[in-house]
Amino acid sequence: MASTQELLYTEEHELVRKMAYDFTRNEVMPIIAEHDRNHTFPYELLPKMAQLGFLGICLPARYGGAGMDFHSLGIVSEALEYGDSSVRETIAVHLALHALPIFQWGTEEQKQAFLPDLAAGAHIACFGLTEPGAGSDVSAIQSRARRDGDSYVLSGEKMWITLADVADRFLVFVKTQPEDGARGISAFIVERGWEGLTTGTLEGKMGVRASNTGWVNMQDVRVPAGHRLGEEGEGFKIAMSCLDNARFGVAAGAVGIIRACIDQSVQYARQRKTFGKPIAEHQLIQQMIAQMQQDLDIGELLVWKAGLLKNRGERNTRETSMAKWFCTEAARRAADNAVQIHGAYGYSDEFNVERHLRNTKSAVIYEGTSQIHTLMQAAYTLGMRQDRPVRCPMPAYDADAWQEDE
Amino acid sequence: MKVAVLIKQTPDTAELPKITVDEARSGEVGATMVLNPWDEFAVEEAIDLADRFSCESAAISLGRVGETDALKHALAMGVDSGLLVDEQVIGDGGEWETAEALAEAVKIADGEEGVSLVLAGKMSVDGNSGVIYAGVACKLGWDLLVNVTRIVDIVDGKLIAEQVFEGGQETVETPLPVVVSVAKEINEPRYPSFMGIRKASRAQIPVLGEDELQVGPSSTVRWEGMSKPEPERVEVRIFEGSTVEEKAEQLADALLAEKVI
Numbered sequence: 001m002a003s004t005q006e007l008l009y010t011e012e013h014e015l016v017r018k019m020a021y022d023f024t025r026n027e028v029m030p031i032i033a034e035h036d037r038n039h040t041f042p043y044e045l046l047p048k049m050a051q052l053g054f055l056g057i058c059l060p061a062r063y064g065g066a067g068m069d070f071h072s073l074g075i076v077s078e079a080l081e082y083g084d085s086s087v088r089e090t091i092a093v094h095l096a097l098h099a100l101p102i103f104q105w106g107t108e109e110q111k112q113a114f115l116p117d118l119a120a121g122a123h124i125a126c127f128g129l130t131e132p133g134a135g136s137d138v139s140a141i142q143s144r145a146r147r148d149g150d151s152y153v154l155s156g157e158k159m160w161i162t163l164a165d166v167a168d169r170f171l172v173f174v175k176t177q178p179e180d181g182a183r184g185i186s187a188f189i190v191e192r193g194w195e196g197l198t199t200g201t202l203e204g205k206m207g208v209r210a211s212n213t214g215w216v217n218m219q220d221v222r223v224p225a226g227h228r229l230g231e232e233g234e235g236f237k238i239a240m241s242c243l244d245n246a247r248f249g250v251a252a253g254a255v256g257i258i259r260a261c262i263d264q265s266v267q268y269a270r271q272r273k274t275f276g277k278p279i280a281e282h283q284l285i286q287q288m289i290a291q292m293q294q295d296l297d298i299g300e301l302l303v304w305k306a307g308l309l310k311n312r313g314e315r316n317t318r319e320t321s322m323a324k325w326f327c328t329e330a331a332r333r334a335a336d337n338a339v340q341i342h343g344a345y346g347y348s349d350e351f352n353v354e355r356h357l358r359n360t361k362s363a364v365i366y367e368g369t370s371q372i373h374t375l376m377q378a379a380y381t382l383g384m385r386q387d388r389p390v391r392c393p394m395p396a397y398d399a400d401a402w403q404e405d406e
Numbered sequence: 407m408k409v410a411v412l413i414k415q416t417p418d419t420a421e422l423p424k425i426t427v428d429e430a431r432s433g434e435v436g437a438t439m440v441l442n443p444w445d446e447f448a449v450e451e452a453i454d455l456a457d458r459f460s461c462e463s464a465a466i467s468l469g470r471v472g473e474t475d476a477l478k479h480a481l482a483m484g485v486d487s488g489l490l491v492d493e494q495v496i497g498d499g500g501e502w503e504t505a506e507a508l509a510e511a512v513k514i515a516d517g518e519e520g521v522s523l524v525l526a527g528k529m530s531v532d533g534n535s536g537v538i539y540a541g542v543a544c545k546l547g548w549d550l551l552v553n554v555t556r557i558v559d560i561v562d563g564k565l566i567a568e569q570v571f572e573g574g575q576e577t578v579e580t581p582l583p584v585v586v587s588v589a590k591e592i593n594e595p596r597y598p599s600f601m602g603i604r605k606a607s608r609a610q611i612p613v614l615g616e617d618e619l620q621v622g623p624s625s626t627v628r629w630e631g632m633s634k635p636e637p638e639r640v641e642v643r644i645f646e647g648s649t650v651e652e653k654a655e656q657l658a659d660a661l662l663a664e665k666v667i
Contacts, residue, residue: 011607012604015478015482015606015607016600018598019597019603053600072600403604
């Protein structure tokens with residue numbers, strides 16, 4: 001039986017897959033359950049991921065990146081989330097929601113200035129869009145910026161920000177023309193240490209407990225005009241393009257969860273005996289495992305399709321939304337079934353599946369809730385939504401050019 | 407100077423128990439094939455020595471034509487080049503013929519720089535013989551160091567290394583060329599880099615076949631049969647008692663009776 005990997009990916013991708021899964025098994029899995037239990041961030045993984053190039057995997061080498069393609073980003077995301085969602089989230093936020101937007105929308109000067117340190121992990125970055133009163137409804141954000149000479153002065157509060165207390169670079173979205181609604185939003189790169197910027201951690205999360213989630217407060221933070229990403233008023237488009245990047249990683253990561261749930265459920269079902277035989281021989285257990293496998297096969301194809309479009313530099317908002325929507329819901333089903341297969345053991349943190357179940361609940365909420373994706377897909381199919389070209393599309397992947405240092 | 411590292415492609419250790427006798431006999435193993443874990447330490451040391459002494463490194467493996475996963479892994483880790491020896495050259499031969507084929511390959515890999523150091527892992531996780539590197543040293547007529555935990559220096563045509571033996575450790579000096587089998591304490595193998603992965607995925611690995619190597623049947627040992635060990639029978643005993651001390655006493659008696667303590 002040919003696997004999706006064998007059919008669709010290259011030898012280079014398979015070497016990336018082996019390396020990333022080895023990293024997850026050797027470095028992530030031995031420590032992550034304890035971090036999850038203690039609600040602590042695995043700082044020790046950051047230098048290791050930076051050294052391997054994970055933090056700039058699909059940035060061109062001339063900006064300090066590894067110069068790999070978007071399939072490789074998906075493979076690494078999948079492998080990391082096979083261990084735990086929180087580790088994959090770090091890549092999604094740092095790279096897909098901060099570095100890639102700079103690569104896509106930044107001036108050459110900004111790319112040269114910001115990207116090498118991000119790729120090397122010298123700076124850790126995050127993304128600040130959501131506010132206490134604005135999540136799915138982006139145009140409702142209340143944060144403001146006013147121009148003052150060569151600077152902008154930013155005020156407002158961001159909420160549910162992954163890496164808020166870990167990052168030292170923040171891509172924040174604020175209104176420069178509040179009267180223009182979504183068209184009045186602009187994006188700024190803000191640095192930790194600037195006067196008026198404070199952050200904090202939110203406690204009591206149901207899942208992704210080994211990730212840092214918090215708030216970012218800005219009180220008259222003075223930001224140089226050179227730190228504005230894109231044009232004034234382009235913030236909404238930038239934010240939406242960021243989501244195209246991050247949702248891809250979320251979808252690929254969810255595939256990793258499904259795979260983890262299958263591996264652990266199959267192992268358990270073969271060992272655990274009831275009524276004189278392994279539970280793997282009970283048809284209702286088989287039904288759950290078959291459902292997981294079906295979801296894995298579909299999810300892999302959706303992620304590959306989105307990755308292919310990204311490599312080609314083609315607009316992929318619909319395909320990435322579909323992959324994120326399907327894969328995260330499928331991962332939640334898989335984790336739910338995995339807990340069910342493990343029975344009472346699955347309900348305890350002795351096994352990983354309960355952690356995956358808690359983590360997958362957040363995945364169907366962040367990066368666009370499943371309801372938002374449902375509406376998006378309906379709008380595409382009904383002809384009520386059409387993606388227009390953006391001023392700065394993500395460049396197509398070029399294996400040779402992205403590997404050149406200059 | 408050039409450093410050659412002998413590697414083997416073996417089944418993933420997690421999948422070893424699943425391999426059937428028929429698969430082992432035919433070589434058609436339906437398992438994930440990886441770089442033999444013991445050899446990872448030798449590969450890491452080869453890369454490190456190449457950096458330290460500004461020399462080239464080459465990985466050599468005997469296996470089926472087309473089965474290059476282990477060599478590609480070594481290249482992705484950072485070894486400069488790879489060389490596959492077609493296992494057909496040893497026919498039905500065993501360890502001795504394998505050692506001869508690898509020794510001949512080392513001579514071919516010599517190139518302009520000249521191989522003066524051959525590294526190898528302690529053993530393979532499938533064959534478990536742990537004698538191939540000794541055979542290679544014998545066939546090459548080179549000195550052999552085993553259980554090396556640190557290569558201290560290579561200077562004035564000599565290699566200085568630390569090796570462990572039962573109950574101790576010693577620092578030894580030996581003239582090059584030399585074959586060195588490394589222990590797992592010697593280093594921590596690196597992960598492949600993205601740059602290495604790209605290089606490995608594009609690499610064309612030369613194959614040495616019967617035209618390049620002539621290995622005569624010299625071993626008198628042949629596999630006559632093969633079987634899996636009987637699964638161990640595990641007995642679970644639960645000690646009853648009214649106090650912890652009473653249960654502990656029973657446990658201690660049982661452990662003594664089984665000669666565990």
